[in-house]
Amino acid sequence: MPWKESSVVDERLRFVEDVYRGVASMSELCARYGISRTTGYETLGRHAAHGAAGLADRSHRPARCPHAVPAEVVAEILELQRRYTWGARKVRRLLLRREPTREVPSIATVHRILARHGRVQPRRRSRRRAHPGRPLAPMTEPNAVWSADYKGQFRMGNGDYCYPLTVQDGASRFLLGCVGMLAPTIEGSWPVFEGLFRRYGLPERLRTDNGAPFASTALGRLSTLSVWWIRLGILPDLIEPAHPQQNGRHERMHRTLKAATARPPAAALPGQQQRFDHFRREYNEVRPHEALADDTPASCYVPSSRPYPRRLPALEYPGHFEVRRVSRNGGIRWQHHWVNVSHLLAEEYVGLEAVDDGLWDVYFGAVWLGRMHEATHRIVDQFGHPARREGGNHKGKGRVSTIN
Numbered sequence: 001m002p003w004k005e006s007s008v009v010d011e012r013l014r015f016v017e018d019v020y021r022g023v024a025s026m027s028e029l030c031a032r033y034g035i036s037r038t039t040g041y042e043t044l045g046r047h048a049a050h051g052a053a054g055l056a057d058r059s060h061r062p063a064r065c066p067h068a069v070p071a072e073v074v075a076e077i078l079e080l081q082r083r084y085t086w087g088a089r090k091v092r093r094l095l096l097r098r099e100p101t102r103e104v105p106s107i108a109t110v111h112r113i114l115a116r117h118g119r120v121q122p123r124r125r126s127r128r129r130a131h132p133g134r135p136l137a138p139m140t141e142p143n144a145v146w147s148a149d150y151k152g153q154f155r156m157g158n159g160d161y162c163y164p165l166t167v168q169d170g171a172s173r174f175l176l177g178c179v180g181m182l183a184p185t186i187e188g189s190w191p192v193f194e195g196l197f198r199r200y201g202l203p204e205r206l207r208t209d210n211g212a213p214f215a216s217t218a219l220g221r222l223s224t225l226s227v228w229w230i231r232l233g234i235l236p237d238l239i240e241p242a243h244p245q246q247n248g249r250h251e252r253m254h255r256t257l258k259a260a261t262a263r264p265p266a267a268a269l270p271g272q273q274q275r276f277d278h279f280r281r282e283y284n285e286v287r288p289h290e291a292l293a294d295d296t297p298a299s300c301y302v303p304s305s306r307p308y309p310r311r312l313p314a315l316e317y318p319g320h321f322e323v324r325r326v327s328r329n330g331g332i333r334w335q336h337h338w339v340n341v342s343h344l345l346a347e348e349y350v351g352l353e354a355v356d357d358g359l360w361d362v363y364f365g366a367v368w369l370g371r372m373h374e375a376t377h378r379i380v381d382q383f384g385h386p387a388r389r390e391g392g393n394h395k396g397k398g399r400v401s402t403i404n
Contacts (some may be wrong), residue, residue: 012055015040016047069105074113077105081119085260086287088114093288139170139249143304145237146170146203147250148193148214150184152258157267164257164276165192168250170207173292174301175253175283176200178276180269186213186224193225194308197232201304207237207250214238218342219379219387220369227344230365231312256283315365317351322360325349337377340387341369 015033019040023029030040046054073095080091088111095104105113114120139145148167156162163184167177177196181188206229208214215221215238226236261279266272284301288294317323324332330343332350341350345364352360358374370381379387 008057009052009055012043012047013052015043016055019044069109069113073105077110077113078117078119081114084282084287087111087120089290089294090288093294094286097288142169142172142174142301143201143203143306144171145205145207146176147207149209149250149254150181150211151251151254152262154258154262154265156265156269156272160269162262162265162269162272164254165189166250166254166257167193167196168253169203169297169301170249172297172301173249173253173289174297175280178257178280180273180276182269184211184213189213189225190228197308199303202232202234202306202308203304205235205237207239210238216344218344219381220342220364220367222342222344222364222367222369224344227348227364230367231315231348232309233306233313233365235366253283315349315351317349317363318353321351321353321363323349323351334372334377335374339372339377339379341379342387 011033015029015035018024018029019026024032026037026040030037033040035043043055076095077091080086080094084090084094088107091114092104092107092110095110111120146167147170148165150163150165153161153163160182163181165177165179165181165184165188166175168175177192179192210221213223213225214236215226216223221238222236229236257276257279261272261275266275284298285296287296289297292300324334326332326341326345326348328346330346331338331340333339341362348364350369351363352372353363355361355371360372360374362369362372362379370379370387372379381387
């Protein structure tokens with residue numbers, strides 16, 4: 001039982017004095033003071049060895065701890081976290097990478113060290129919800145799916161907005177490109193993709209959202225960029241509207257990018273691009289990735305075996321397809337009737353496959369655009385919307401038809 005709270009040291013001193021005066025037996029005195037005989041004899045021993053000072057409370061902390069993390073390792077952990085602002089798992093991975101043979105603290109120990117020094121921000125846990133979207137192409141091999149997006153525009157120091165265009169390989173998480181733009185335009189996006197295709201080859205698919213410049217309201221949600229990609233043999237892989245979680249890996253990278261490069265932003269675009277370039281190198285070559293068994297994206301990525309062609313290859317359709325060339329006005333002739341397709345496909349070839357009497361599926365390359373009804377001479381998309389006649393000429397069409 002504990003000593004009385006009034007004055008622990010005074011109580012212990014009175015107990016010792018009563019023992020020495022022989023007021024009562026040891027058992028009776030221990031019962032009177034509410035302590036065990038073991039505690040009583042221990043108190044006498046501490047008084048005999050150290051006097052009254054020996055009766056004060058002593059720390060239960062061991063004199064030495066053989067498993068304590070060395071001070072130099074603690075300092076290294078704090079320095080790595082300050083430099084990269086990462087959590088315990090990634091910091092520990094860097095310690096291992098620096099000296100693979102040394103003993104490194106566990107993830108939990110690194111986390112406690114960071115928390116003890118105020119380096120851990122509490123996070124609100126959100127409930128995990130079931131994925132509501134349609135099944136998308138799996139990201140199991142490098143270059144099976146690239147993800148692209150304009151995301152997280154922000155105002156720089158000079159007042160201009162910066163729109164970072166990012167392109168990432170889905171399987172390896174390798175950040176292929178990160179380029180700051182003053183506006184998300186086709187003219188600005190085209191040379192970025194062309195440069196990536198020349199350097200890394202062609203992916204099988206390119207996953208984007210439904211916004212400009214990647215998609216439009218035209219038939220098949222085609223855009224100038226996606227028409228070019230299809231001609232190159234790349235399938236556009238559009239996520240469902242209002243479902244950014246279908247491109248969740250890319251969205252997560254954007255949060256990391258914005259936190260590392262835009263808080264606060266640079267004064268102007270050249271300085272901001274330097275930050276993007278530094279982030280890309282660090283993200284690809286230094287930062288461990290949990291989904292890659294703590295390897296880096298650069299160690300998991302290999303360029304595509306499909307090189308960027310010198311000329312756009314011609315589209316090929318199966319022998320049972322009817323093939324029509326889209327006019328400059330964006331339509332085709334079918335049984336002496338005009339059928340609107342899209343200005344985006346002006347002077348391109350589309351294929352039509354009979355599926356029933358008077359019904360034809362319309363394709364551009366491997367991409368299904370909609371179903372043509374001979375009775376109405378209209379092509380209807382998957383949502384039941386007919387192809388509309390867009391006004392004006394197709395911008396940038398000359399860029400689609402040639403490759404330098």
